[in-house]
Amino acid sequence: MEKLKQFTSSSLFLPIVALAVLLIFNAVFVDGFLHIQLTEDGRLYGRLIDILNRSSSLVILSLGMTFVIATSGIDISVGAVVAISAAVVCTFIGGRGDGIPEHPMVLAMLAAVGAGVVCGIWNGLLVAKFKIQAVVATLILMTAGRGIAQLMTEGQIITVYYKPFSYISGTIPGNILPTTIFIAAAMVLLVVFLMKKTSIGLFVQSVGINPTASRFSGINVTLVIFLVYAFSGLCAGVSGLIESSLIRAADANNAGLNMEMDAILAVALGGTLLSGGKFYIGGSVIGAITIQTLTTTMYALGVSADQLPVVKAIAVIAICLIQSKRCQEIFDKWKARHMQPDNPEEKAVNKA
Amino acid sequence: MANVLLEMRQIDKIFPGVRALSKVDFTLRAGEIHSLMGENGAGKSTLVKVLTGVYGRDGGTILLDGKETTPRTTKEAQECGISTVYQEVNLCSNLTVAENIFIGRQPKKHGFIDWTTMNKRAAELLQRLSVRIDVTKTLDHYPVAVQQMIAIARAVDVSARILILDEPTSSLDEQETQKLFTIIRQLKKQGMGIIFISHFLDQVYELCDRITVLRNGKLIGAYDVDKLPKFELIAKMVGKSLSDVQDFEKREEKSQPSEEMFLEASHIGCTGSLVDMDVAIHKGEVIGFAGLLGSGRTETAELLFGIHEITHGAITVNGKKMHIKEPMAAMKQKIAFCPEDRKSSGIIEDLSVRENIILAMQAKDGMFRHIPYKEQVKITDDCIKLLNIKVSSREQLIRNLSGGNQQKVIIARWLATQPELLILDEPTRGIDVGTKSEIQKMAITLAKKRGMCVIFISSEMDEMVRTCTKLIVLRDRRKVAELENEDISSENVMRAIAGGEG
Numbered sequence: 054m055e056k057l058k059q060f061t062s063s064s065l066f067l068p069i070v071a072l073a074v075l076l077i078f079n080a081v082f083v084d085g086f087l088h089i090q091l092t093e094d095g096r097l098y099g100r101l102i103d104i105l106n107r108s109s110s111l112v113i114l115s116l117g118m119t120f121v122i123a124t125s126g127i128d129i130s131v132g133a134v135v136a137i138s139a140a141v142v143c144t145f146i147g148g149r150g151d152g153i154p155e156h157p158m159v160l161a162m163l164a165a166v167g168a169g170v171v172c173g174i175w176n177g178l179l180v181a182k183f184k185i186q187a188v189v190a191t192l193i194l195m196t197a198g199r200g201i202a203q204l205m206t207e208g209q210i211i212t213v214y215y216k217p218f219s220y221i222s223g224t225i226p227g228n229i230l231p232t233t234i235f236i237a238a239a240m241v242l243l244v245v246f247l248m249k250k251t252s253i254g255l256f257v258q259s260v261g262i263n264p265t266a267s268r269f270s271g272i273n274v275t276l277v278i279f280l281v282y283a284f285s286g287l288c289a290g291v292s293g294l295i296e297s298s299l300i301r302a303a304d305a306n307n308a309g310l311n312m313e314m315d316a317i318l319a320v321a322l323g324g325t326l327l328s329g330g331k332f333y334i335g336g337s338v339i340g341a342i343t344i345q346t347l348t349t350t351m352y353a354l355g356v357s358a359d360q361l362p363v364v365k366a367i368a369v370i371a372i373c374l375i376q377s378k379r380c381q382e383i384f385d386k387w388k389a390r391h392m393q394p395d396n397p398e399e400k401a402v403n404k405a
Numbered sequence: 406m407a408n409v410l411l412e413m414r415q416i417d418k419i420f421p422g423v424r425a426l427s428k429v430d431f432t433l434r435a436g437e438i439h440s441l442m443g444e445n446g447a448g449k450s451t452l453v454k455v456l457t458g459v460y461g462r463d464g465g466t467i468l469l470d471g472k473e474t475t476p477r478t479t480k481e482a483q484e485c486g487i488s489t490v491y492q493e494v495n496l497c498s499n500l501t502v503a504e505n506i507f508i509g510r511q512p513k514k515h516g517f518i519d520w521t522t523m524n525k526r527a528a529e530l531l532q533r534l535s536v537r538i539d540v541t542k543t544l545d546h547y548p549v550a551v552q553q554m555i556a557i558a559r560a561v562d563v564s565a566r567i568l569i570l571d572e573p574t575s576s577l578d579e580q581e582t583q584k585l586f587t588i589i590r591q592l593k594k595q596g597m598g599i600i601f602i603s604h605f606l607d608q609v610y611e612l613c614d615r616i617t618v619l620r621n622g623k624l625i626g627a628y629d630v631d632k633l634p635k636f637e638l639i640a641k642m643v644g645k646s647l648s649d650v651q652d653f654e655k656r657e658e659k660s661q662p663s664e665e666m667f668l669e670a671s672h673i674g675c676t677g678s679l680v681d682m683d684v685a686i687h688k689g690e691v692i693g694f695a696g697l698l699g700s701g702r703t704e705t706a707e708l709l710f711g712i713h714e715i716t717h718g719a720i721t722v723n724g725k726k727m728h729i730k731e732p733m734a735a736m737k738q739k740i741a742f743c744p745e746d747r748k749s750s751g752i753i754e755d756l757s758v759r760e761n762i763i764l765a766m767q768a769k770d771g772m773f774r775h776i777p778y779k780e781q782v783k784i785t786d787d788c789i790k791l792l793n794i795k796v797s798s799r800e801q802l803i804r805n806l807s808g809g810n811q812q813k814v815i816i817a818r819w820l821a822t823q824p825e826l827l828i829l830d831e832p833t834r835g836i837d838v839g840t841k842s843e844i845q846k847m848a849i850t851l852a853k854k855r856g857m858c859v860i861f862i863s864s865e866m867d868e869m870v871r872t873c874t875k876l877i878v879l880r881d882r883r884k885v886a887e888l889e890n891e892d893i894s895s896e897n898v899m900r901a902i903a904g905g906e907g
């Protein structure tokens with residue numbers, strides 16, 4: 054009982070319930086949903102694995118987005134940055150038909166992530182230093198970013214034939230799980246480490262809740278805001294690797310398209326308020342997986358691609374309503390009525 | 406006996422982890438000024454908020470004019486004739502002063518808001534309180550005291566039968582307080598029932614007819630003012646015997662500053678906020694900045710702490726010339742600053758008490774030298790004990806603490822950084838009698854034992870005279886006098902404030 058109470062009031066409760074409901078729905082209505090099998094070349098295969106695989110890049114994006122939103126900002130350029138990162142990695146490796154890379158793949162990957170960071174730094178400068186509103190500041194890169202990616206690929210879709218490039222989104226021979234899952238896990242671990250071993254989480258929250266008071270407490274507000282955008286850029290850079298490896302090409306117009314919206318949604322589903330302040334990394338991760346599950350479910354149920362957004366919107370509205378303040382209040386009232394707080398002083402009062 | 410306006414019976418209010426009110430009775434008569442008294446966290450504000458529908462109650466009944474009423478929202482309460490000024494001023498900082506005063510009841514002409522009338526009436530209303538400001542400017546142009554006056558102006562303008570003032574005078578000076586009292590007395594004559602909450606005993610005795618005392622959410626009793634001597638009131642509030650309470654008044658021997666200079670600021674100023682100011686602070690010295698609101702006290706403190714940068718003059722710390730451009734630069738010199746506006750520049754409302762306390766320390770250590778959780782807990786617990794902060798747990802959100810306890814957390818935040826110069830801007834605002842004298846004593850003890858320098862800024866002359874070894878008097882954003890040792894007295898300060906160029 055005590056444990057249950059703790060769990061229902063924990064921040065992860067609603068996101069987990071939402072995901073669980075979806076999974077149960079799937080398990081019942083989608084054939085072979087829970088089925089996982091080992092393929093001949095020693096890989097795990099199944100819908101669940103597929104969902105994890107496909108949600109990786111969104112998970113990574115939502116990590117960065119969580120921090121940005123916690124400072125009561127927003128970064129709508131991540132989709133475009135994904136495209137830039139994809140363009141960088143593909144141009145570096147090159148589209149030679151014989152599958153020989155023009156530059157080592159590691160270098161290409163570093164360059165792509167680096168490009169992401171540079172984009173993040175640009176956003177960070179605009180928002181933190183020049184105090185431009187976050188939506189407006191990141192809108193610049195959102196619109197210009199795809200153009201930059203086009204320039205890099207010279208308007209072409211570069212297709213990479215270099216085999217190891219496909220390992221990023223696929224499976225490295227000898228591994229049993231897709232590489233994306235490891236990349237996402239590594240990023241999540243990095244963030245968990247930052248949260249546990251540094252005070253960045255405290256500062257970000259503090260800045261998001263009350264920037265003036267944070268400044269009065271000695272926090273370098275400008276630096277904190279700058280860093281979160283830079284980190285968001287880094288995440289977008291890593292996502293770009295996965296997205297481009299998935300189609301083995303850099304498609305400046307479509308890579309990471311609308312992903313910023315999904316990332317923002319994932320953060321919101323995870324329980325972080327768009328007004329900033331308290332944030333929930335775990336919630337965002339679950340939120341990202343939820344969104345991917347939703348998409349996969351829709352496809353599995355035969356919903357066509359053009360109807361997908363409508364169904365998704367309905368599901369999202371439902372989830373947001375459940376998490377709304379009003380619903381919380383009703384829920385809290387209900388809880389207060391059914392679970393009396395313990396009152397050691399009670400008796401003393403009656404005597405007095 | 407005058408007729409009863411309001412009766413609250415057996416009111417219960419439970420928050421997670423605390424029982425804020427248990428079986429509290431309260432009666433308010435027409436034409437009466439009734440004070441609610443109690444320590445920080447006793448439940449005064451909660452009682453008021455239950456009455457005005459901010460919080461739902463968990464038990465009890467409210468009778469207005471003998472009829473059972475349950476205002477569920479503040480709007481319903483207003484419609485029932487209850488007008489309130491809350492402890493935390495709740496105005497919109499990006500609306501103009503006039504808009505704030507008339508929000509929700511704007512004067513209309515042909516269905517549109519009549520701006521001219523609105524601005525005119527707002528100015529008139531403030532005039533009655535002797536506040537002369539531009540009512541078409543947004544609220545954030547003005548300091549807390551003015552904001553408080555605006556909130557009061559709004560509350561007294563609506564035709565109500567019950568007026569509730571929760572610590573309305575906490576940031577007002579003597580004159581403004583008297584203006585407010587005149588208005589309150591007028592309203593009383595018109596038969597309004599007034600609930601007045603304050604930690605200033607003198608004001609309560611001057612103004613009020615009856616006192617209801619709360620302690621730990623319980624009713625101690627309701628008394629006529631003239632039948633309850635001050636010491637007895639304090640004893641009832643803190644729950645101690647009379648003899649214990651008499652110690653409160655005892656003064657701590659003032660500290661003796663050493664010869665060694667810690668900080669020297671010569672002719673510092675900042676365009677637009679401070680004209681000219683000199684300070685020299687020795688180790689172990691308690692200096693007071695006296696002056697009216699807007700005289701430059703807070704501005705000086707903010708310059709010393711690097712909130713703003715000085716545009717002329719020089720600051721030397723420990724004999725070295727310093728450029729204090731941002732708070733961190735000041736913190737590195739072991740300077741700490743408790744700001745006066747607790748809500749906007751003090752608390753981080755959605756963080757816990759623990760996080761709020763360690764925040765400045767952590768900022769100083771940098772984000773990569775994370776203070777281990779265990780140590781945080783220890784620091785927090787020490788502070789809670791030292792300052793006697795009333796919390797249900799150290800993880801309680803600071804927004805859920807009573808006003809006075811929030812103030813204590815902010816002081817704790819800075820004490821934890823072990824500063825050498827502690828700047829306290831209105832540190833005792835909204836703090837109860839017992840703790841107030843504790844804080845004054847603490848300032849002196851810190852100076853004596855640790856050789857800490859303290860700058861004490863307060864609108865309460867009495868407390869400055871009691872604690873400071875040197876007083877700097879400011880007027881019109883410049884220093885006009887410096888008083889030391891025997892010269893320190895309210896009269897001398899008043900004279901310096903009133904006197905010509907000196």
Ligand SMILES: Nc1ncnc2c1ncn2[C@@H]1O[C@H](COP(=O)(O)OP(=O)(O)OP(=O)(O)O)[C@@H](O)[C@H]1O
Pocket residue numbers: 420421423424425443444445446447448449450451452492795796797804805806807808809810835837
């Ligand atoms: N929203 C809330 N959630 C939880 N606890 C609360 C909340 N509001 C108040 N409390 C608790 O209720 C108690 C009474 O608080 P209240 O604000 O009424 O005190 P007060 O008498 O007004 O004190 P002060 O003189 O400091 O203003 C305190 O212990 C406080 O921590």
Ligand SMILES: [Mg+2]
Pocket residue numbers: 449450451492571807808809
């Ligand atoms: Mg209060």
